Amino acid sequence: MKMKQLFFGLLLSLNLIGYAQTGKEVLFTIDNKPYYTDEFSRVYNKNLDLVKDESQKDLNQYLELFIGYKLKINKAYRLGLQNGTQYQNELKSYRTQLSKNYTSDSKVTKELIEEGYNRSLKEIKASHILIMVDENASPEDTLKAYKQVLDIRQRALKGEDFGALAAEYSQDPSAKENKGDLGYFSAFRMVYAFESAAYKTQKGNISNPVRTRFGYHLIKVDDVRDNRGEVTVAHIMILNPATTSDNKADIDKPKNTIQDIYKKIQQGESFEDLAKQFSEDKSSSSKGGLLNRFASGQLSSEEFEAVAFSLTKEKPISEPFQSQFGWHIVKLVEKFPVKTLDEMQPELENKVSKDERSRLIMASMTEKLRKKYTVKRDNKLYAAISKLVTNDFYQGKWDVPSNMKDYDKKLFAINDKVINGTAFLSFVKEQQKTTNTLKPITKLTDNLYQKFVDEQLNIYYNDNLENEFPEFSAVMDEYRDGLLLFDLMEKEIWEKSKTDTLGLKKFYELNLKNYNWKNRVDVIILSSTKMDVIKKAQKLLNQGKTPEFIKEKLNEKGGAVNIMTNVGVFEEGNDVLPKNLKLQTGVSDIIKEGEYYFVTKVNKVLPAGPKTLEECKGKVINDYQQYLEENWVKDLKKEFKVEVNQTTFEKVKKQLKS
Known part of the structure; x- marks a missing residue:
């Protein structure tokens, strides 16, 4: 997946297409499908400052690259890659990510990012006590937990040890061992409500009861320190x-x-x-x-x-x-030092979108959609539906009527999208999977209806982003092509280069001159900062002593390290080898480099020569991929009919050069 993200990111940075479609002429066709001058001009101008290869700035060369890109997309469609389940799922996933820029309240998002950044400048050391209670617990159970945590707080304020209280009463499983100690944390490490309470509590103080999805917490702030950067x-x-x-x-x-x-x-x-x-x-x-x-x-x-x-x-x-x-x-x-807000902006945006803070952003966006779209309900139909929902809902036993015909008509509409009563009934049934204790049942039904309308508003808005925002539509087109191109490259080039063993071997043999070892030595290297020590080491090497023996002999037990050893097979020029080492068997003269003295024993000299395919397989595969891709475009030009309007191209060239 990381490879796809890298490939796709590069593709978008180099090929992002604008959305205006004015003043366009047909530049070329592929099997009679037209491609226009405005797209070519925008892509070229966008890439002009990005490409390092001067050949890609040449308009004739760039047109060839552009045609090659479009040929590959046509090939992908011909192979039916656009119908693949994985492709469809990934496209949907990319759209979901991209749509977040349009489906959230930018003002609220900005405020939450700034708050998160300001909090991230500090790290808090805190302990906590948790009394568990479900988010949707009954009022009685909620009140019971609240009173319990209030009582514990009063005892702590009167001087009882907070850690001892945590070990005795906290329902956090780790509290028995750590006495509620959470160590140091910063923004985005805890659930949002907990984090907010911790940052608003002064050092040495105990917070008021804090409600999270886990229950009620008491937080004791033990220390606050600056972020370490x-x-x-x-x-x-x-x-x-x-x-x-x-x-x-x-x-x-x-x-x-x-x-x-x-x-x-x-x-x-x-x-x-x-x-x-x-x-x-x-x-x-x-x-x-x-x-x-x-x-x-x-x-x-x-x-x-x-x-x-x-x-x-x-x-x-x-x-x-x-x-x-x-x-x-x-x-x-x-x-x-700690990064600036601008430097951390992308990271913080991502964290906010995955945090409970996103609920605040969603609520703000929903409020805007309520004002944007007018929703007129059929009150008569709603009244009939409302009567169907009974107290069986609370036990999860409620079901939609067996005959839905009378409710399969418009309950409300959002622009041209009609929402039928049956859709709302199905929504109510699904809500039994969550714990809803709001009573009476009529009030619960009204609450579910508003939730359903809000959900439909967001769905409608999201589904119509392409119509609302032309630039969004253009980028989605780019995603479609990018995903297809990746899948095509994987199928036609990358996988082939790995599995075509005969082709790979032939390519290796034809290009053997590119895959050679330098001279290598199987060598023992001894080093010291003392001339008298290295002389003794040289003598011991001449006597055939092992590196281990030499270290034991010359290093002082529990004292100074006089000699170090390195053993292995190294290529000529490797940093490990002394620079003036002669590539010949036997014990060398003493070599001085900086503060060090070296002596070596070359056991064997391995002369320069070709690497085996296994020794350089990674590089050969990479080179083979490039070779396949270069020849692939030539084959595609034979498979598809490409016609370039030279008169139009000359006109474009003049415009771009002016």
């Missing part, structure tokens, strides 16, 4: 053992290795050089251990985050510590 660090990591072992040496090896590295850092050796040589996080080791910057909660290791944020300019390097992944040493690179 973001941080950039580098790290050296030694992975935990891949498999469980009873061998103590295997278990202790990562810890011992990281301790050795830490001692070398304390001895003044370069953190970045040590990361390149020994860190087992391959994504960062070549960069001296540097990681992308992150904020609280973005990493999967709380231990790592806590250490990273605790570092300062005065103490920039941590002691070794263990996470669930392995042993680390972390170095502070830079700290960043």
